[in-house]
Amino acid sequence: MPTVTIPKKMVKNDDLIVIPRKEYEALLRAKKSESPSDIIVKRTMRVPKRLEKFYDKVDQELTEALREIKAGKVSKSFSSIKELRQSLES
Numbered sequence: 001m002p003t004v005t006i007p008k009k010m011v012k013n014d015d016l017i018v019i020p021r022k023e024y025e026a027l028l029r030a031k032k033s034e035s036p037s038d039i040i041v042k043r044t045m046r047v048p049k050r051l052e053k054f055y056d057k058v059d060q061e062l063t064e065a066l067r068e069i070k071a072g073k074v075s076k077s078f079s080s081i082k083e084l085r086q087s088l089e090s
Helices: 021-032 048-070 083-089
Strands: none
Touching: none
């Protein structure tokens, strides 16, 4: 497996994330899609057989979460627990 050295000046504030290109492209497609039902997340990397069910579940939950975000089913951010409780109780 090749080793890559990333210069420190490229990584600012520890915000470097490395993911497979296919997964990155899938996330871009999900972001650009017009209909929430168009969004499907599917694993593009190899995983051990014993973990396949786990990753299938993660893909399913991520797909559902991205569809909800696209459909606008997200709440605003809260500045206190009191605000959160009020939102959940209403």
